[in-house]
Amino acid sequence: MRILSTKLPLKSTVTKDSVYEIIIAWLKNAGPTRAVGEKFEQCENKSEVRLVDGYCTLETLSNTHNGIDYFAFRLSHIYHEQTWDTEIIYAENEDHKSVTFHIYCSGDTTKFDNVPKVRSEIIRTFIQKGSVASGCLPIQVNPIDADYGQIELYAEIVNGKCKLPLPMVFISKIFDSAGYEVDAEMLAFRLAGIAYVVVEKDTDFSFNLKERARSKVPFNGRVGIFYPNGKIDRLCRAQVLWGELDVKILNDIVKAVTSQVDKTAPTWGQFYADKIALDAKHSAELLDDYISGYDTLDDKLKAAKEKIAMLTEENTSLRNKNDSLQAALTARGIEESIIAKSEVKEFFDGEQHDFLVTVLKDAADRCGGFDTRQYELIKSFLANNEYIGNGRETEEVVRRVLSSGEPINKRDIADLERVGFDLVSENPHYKFVYRGNERYWFTVSKTPSDRRSGMNNASDIIKRLTVYRSDKKK
Numbered sequence: 001m002r003i004l005s006t007k008l009p010l011k012s013t014v015t016k017d018s019v020y021e022i023i024i025a026w027l028k029n030a031g032p033t034r035a036v037g038e039k040f041e042q043c044e045n046k047s048e049v050r051l052v053d054g055y056c057t058l059e060t061l062s063n064t065h066n067g068i069d070y071f072a073f074r075l076s077h078i079y080h081e082q083t084w085d086t087e088i089i090y091a092e093n094e095d096h097k098s099v100t101f102h103i104y105c106s107g108d109t110t111k112f113d114n115v116p117k118v119r120s121e122i123i124r125t126f127i128q129k130g131s132v133a134s135g136c137l138p139i140q141v142n143p144i145d146a147d148y149g150q151i152e153l154y155a156e157i158v159n160g161k162c163k164l165p166l167p168m169v170f171i172s173k174i175f176d177s178a179g180y181e182v183d184a185e186m187l188a189f190r191l192a193g194i195a196y197v198v199v200e201k202d203t204d205f206s207f208n209l210k211e212r213a214r215s216k217v218p219f220n221g222r223v224g225i226f227y228p229n230g231k232i233d234r235l236c237r238a239q240v241l242w243g244e245l246d247v248k249i250l251n252d253i254v255k256a257v258t259s260q261v262d263k264t265a266p267t268w269g270q271f272y273a274d275k276i277a278l279d280a281k282h283s284a285e286l287l288d289d290y291i292s293g294y295d296t297l298d299d300k301l302k303a304a305k306e307k308i309a310m311l312t313e314e315n316t317s318l319r320n321k322n323d324s325l326q327a328a329l330t331a332r333g334i335e336e337s338i339i340a341k342s343e344v345k346e347f348f349d350g351e352q353h354d355f356l357v358t359v360l361k362d363a364a365d366r367c368g369g370f371d372t373r374q375y376e377l378i379k380s381f382l383a384n385n386e387y388i389g390n391g392r393e394t395e396e397v398v399r400r401v402l403s404s405g406e407p408i409n410k411r412d413i414a415d416l417e418r419v420g421f422d423l424v425s426e427n428p429h430y431k432f433v434y435r436g437n438e439r440y441w442f443t444v445s446k447t448p449s450d451r452r453s454g455m456n457n458a459s460d461i462i463k464r465l466t467v468y469r470s471d472k473k474k
Contacts, residue, residue, distance in 0.1 A: 002258040003104040006123065006166070006194050009133040010090075010097040016071055018131065019090045019099070020046050023073060026125040032056065032077060047071060052393050055079070061271045068093045074268040076400070083400040084119060087268045099126060101193075102267060123193035132193070137164065141192040143171070143184040143199045151205070154198075155213040157226055167195040167227045167253055173203050174221040181221040182246045195225075195253050225252060269411060276414065347420065347435050347465075350388035355467035357387055362469065387468070394419045395462050402458035405451030408444065434465060 027037025036053040043049050047062040055078040063070045073088040087102040103119050124141055132139045156162035171180050188197040200206055206219040218224040360378050367374035397419045401412040425431035434440040442461050448454045
């Protein structure tokens with residue numbers, strides 16, 4: 001899996017609250033994420049939340065490590081059976097503030113050979129809000145005009161003596177022309193926060209730069225890419241089609257930045273693992289206090305199992321209630337029920353309601369047309385009974401974990417357990433039981449043969465558990 005990562009310095013005036021505001025503005029500016037953004041905006045405590053709306057899951061965590069305060073944000077968005085993840089890590093201490101972005105696609109089928117314009121919009125939002133601090137070169141969404149006052153700086157960059165935090169694209173001007181071989185405005189916009197895009201405004205600049213750098217410098221429409229690690233790519237002029245060189249530049253930079261992710265950069269996974277470890281430690285301490293009053297080992301073991309079962313059931317109940325309340329913010333209800341609820345225990349709050357909505361949606365497709373009484377009544381029912389949607393998360397997690405065709409890791413197992421799957425056996429395959437009901441058990445290979453088998457496995461599990469309509473009927 002390839003990850004597009006970049007780290008940007010922030011101005012000293014930036015606060016955690018202003019980071020919240022930037023993220024909310026970004027979410028609300030796009031249709032698929034607008035609803036979850038509005039929910040996030042309504043949260044009183046934004047430092048540790050978990051919200052689900054449609055195909056979006058939003059999670060936040062706060063942590064302190066080595067004297068640095070962190071706020072970690074992750075948005076998971078399912079799109080065409082792929083899960084796009086955007087991580088935003090805000091860090092601050094007394095001397096420095098920064099934001100790190102990680103953008104990646106689980107089970108990626110896109111090859112990631114170009115900067116994903118929509119997915120990288122969050123980076124441009126931070127820049128356009130005026131939050132990003134500039135170093136020797138400004139970080140902006142427009143091309144940087146090569147300034148004679150900084151020609152010595154550019155000479156050091158060309159010679160590899162000045163290491164910029166981001167790659168620099170230097171675009172020379174075509175002789176006796178007002179133009180360039182590339183669309184500089186487009187490149188600067190697409191690469192904002194990922195690379196500097198510098199344009200030569202005067203053809204004499206490249207000659208003066210060459211003299212000071214005592215090195216080859218792109219000229220007469222040619223383009224050079226200078227990387228922080230000293231690698232230099234001098235790209236020739238496009239000889240065939242307009243736009244050919246633009247694509248080559250984008251591909252070159254994306255391949256470089258997705259293969260050289262900073263291993264020391266903080267990630268959501270790191271903070272999530274720390275939280276799990278801290279919660280486990282706290283739970284162990286509570287458990288020790290609870291069983292300390294028992295004398296024999298068997299009594300302590302029995303008490304521990306009872307306490308774990310009680311806490312697990314309580315946690316599941318509270319989680320379902322919380323998700324139901326969040327869904328109720330937007331769901332529409334009716335004053336009294338017109339059907340008695342089944343005695344079958346629900347896997348999640350609102351499961352029977354959502355199943356009946358699915359039945360009605362299917363019935364609307366088969367009732368004979370808009371001019372029938374059945375159609376009128378069904379449409380009336382549906383207008384007043386939307387999906388609550390608490391079961392969507394289970395489907396999203398199953399797709400994300402299994403569809404990639406990659407071996408399941410500890411985090412994947414934790415995510416499956418979080419949505420109700422109990423791991424009951426690991427030999428020779430993983431065996432899961434859903435919500436403690438032996439009717440619904442599933443086996444998952446430890447080493448899937450390919451992505452197709454993983455997708456089929458995910459589809460089979462969802463088909464047995466879902467109460468929602470399939471994608472083909474939506």
